[in-house]
Amino acid sequence: MNKVTASTCCYCGVGCGVLIEHDGERILDVQGDPNHPANYGRLCSKGSTLHKTGDIAARALYPELRLGKAMGRSRVDWDTAMEHAAQVFGTTIAEHGPDSVAFYISGQLLTEDYYAFNKLARTVVGTNNLDSNSRLCMSSAVVGYKRSLGADAPPCSYEDIELSDCVLIVGSNMAYAHPVLFRRLEQAKAENPDKRIIVIDPRRTNTCEIADLHLALQPGTDVALFHGLLHILLWEGWTDRAFVDGHTQGFDELKSLVRDYTPAMVSSICGIDRDDLQTAARMIGSAPSFLSLWCMGLNQSTAGSAKNNALINLHLATGQIGKPGSGPFSLTGQPNAMGGRETGSLSNLLPGHRDAGNAAHREEVAAYWGVDSVPASPGLSAIELFEAVRVGKVKALWIACTNPAQSMPDQTLVREALQNCPFVVVQEAFGNTETCQFADLLLPAASWGEKEGSVTNSERRISHVRPAITAPGEARADWAIVCDLARRLEKQLRPGQPSLFGFQSPAELFDEFKGLTAGRDLDYSTLSHALIDQLGPQQWPFRAITGHGTARLYTDGHFATDDGRARFVSEPFIPAKEQRDARFSLTLNTGRLRDQWHGMSRTGTAAQLFGHVEQAQLSLHPDEIRSRRLRDGQLVSVRSRRGEIILPVTADEQIRPGQAFIPMHWGDRFLKGLGVNVLTQPAFDPISKQPELKQASISVTPVALPWELYVLVEGDVQQRFEALRPMCEQFAFASFALTGRERPALVMRVAHQSAPDVAVLSTIDRLLGLDEGPVIVYDDARRSIGKRVKIEDGRITAIRLTGETAARDWLHGVWQSGEADAALRRWFLAPLSSPPGGGAVADKTICSCMNVSASRIRAGIESGQDLDGLKQSLGCGTQCGSCVPEIRRMLATSAQPA
Structure with missing residues (x-):
């Protein structure tokens, strides 16, 4: 049952x-x-x-150990694996000191996992070299909140999205990155058309579809824009002087700074119209309530901290904080980045929103843990950590639940670091990530649906995560792996002392950690897993006297600073680290797709999630395409000062000329060449240490790769992927994707300067099952064109084209239709490369939930249906709703006169 x-x-x-x-x-x-x-x-x-x-074929199932860099890994039992890890870490610490080892962990861990790592690093090992991939997404928001408000505490709730009269969305394609919240905003706007929505983003993303005003600023100029808005608010008298005088500090200094940020100056810097700037200021200044929502567009910058504080300045100047519908609200990128911040999982933090650089905070934590001290020397942040690994200062590295060989900027140096590190442990649920190839020890971890613990979301709400099934193979919970290592290291580094890691369940870890929140701004010391089960998810601080959480912070105008006053932060606009020049004439932006997640270790196993965007591509404005004499779909070389990748180019009117966009998700598994982050830069904000992943200068040039290979094959998709992927290192370009819904298939596209040896194609045919059975074959040796198609039970199950692949989209469409018709057979047996006239073409999926294609929606529009009619007849937009902005755009386009 x-x-x-x-x-x-x-x-x-x-x-x-x-x-x-x-x-x-x-x-x-x-x-x-x-x-x-x-x-x-x-x-x-x-x-x-x-x-x-989470295909089982993609999972790490058993511990695997490599005893030498030139050797492969072999399966071992858990005791052997953990004893070896403890021995190497213990010896390294004894010979080189505690800072010769480091831990790099993840915003996808549970709070209990985080806490175990923190306690291990700070007590047993004695290092602050513990950082998280949250450094790449949220550390500037942490600094912004702490500098302005005194604590890393988002003051708002999701219900403020509905309650706000004016919503400012900055540097976030909310429709893709946080679609469930975007649906709430969309519905609130429909119910209250007077609600004003401003979107600030260099691209015209799907989020802009509901905006009253889109400010398409030049990348990296946010600080100038916010100062310009405050300049107008002051000029027009739209500030709250009583709130400023009664609850803040530093306003006069800020007024002096923003006096110079006139509309003319800001318009020139940001590349936006002066009237639009005035309109935005009027919407903010005249609104009874004002809410701002932001994400990576602000945070991933060398000026990320300044951007966060300049935005928060607008709320303090207008008194729009601590009341319904108002406040500065950062949208967290990962499921438990907040929990990581609570437990101290950045190298500069300690549990309970404490600072590692604060002596009193260190004493409090040490006393709670029952140790003499916790380390005082600063820990290494993510960029610094991998550079220390590269130059040999860090000699043993433990990576958990994250994929730095895909997600870190400047991948060439990151991979050099991983390759040169004497001992790399990767604790991971998926055994095929880019980072796993560098693991000397691979430890299988439990994943979603298999773990128990807690997470904290963007509105400070703590939920109990419950497991549904047991983990496959020998995979273990992350906290259990950490505690196992800690107990073994204690025997070496704390001999004869009682263990600090006698935890037998995640509930015990939670119950110990929560005591470190007592009396702090995030106090949830009276919560427990059982109480969350009884009361439901709760927002911190949780008040035991009332029995419920806190919806909004700072409602009394008292802030978490020493004197209770918020701080205005006055910092001038500083341009991004890397600017366009004659050699690198385009500004690259990176961001999310609607249906993919991070490095695609999980979403990349579901064919359904490739339907909307099937391959990595470079998006340029159509004018940019024309001026560079490129063709849509053409392969181009994209270079930065750090590396190069080859990928197809596509025209996109959402992007301004002079700019470019590549989705962040593709790494070296799905796109040969180390992925998008071979291009991005490691320069980081001097305070938050968050790298500038959002802006790099690039060049784009066409490449001549006349020989092409196209593969589409059903069945055993993950196994075929793993077998075919290594073969593609010999080609200049290789791209992989999954396709289909009921019949998942692997799609591979390759291009090179010349044809490979016949033996290579024979191996590919064998891996595709095209070396036997009902296979139609056509070879034209003179033109170097080859065709293979396998038809079973009247249905195509495998395709291989070589030489050139002009018919690939048509063949994809024939495969989708499920009918191997006579036209297909005639084409395969004729010296034709292009598809026959009138053939089907591959169709983009607009609605992933209901599997509704673009062609079906266009047909519905042509028949006179509006959005409601399309929802009723096709079901699109009736589930998650992520497709609705795109459908609206299709409707608007069809309504335009020819």
């Missing part, structure tokens, strides 16, 4: 509740939890397909 377990989604920081249907061994389905206050039953396209991801 099937069961249902309430848990949470493992993707973004919205923290959606999910109901997992399972039979005790397998996860069968997932639905949104209607009782969870983060989403009330809504799920996005990624969350609603969770049960279709």
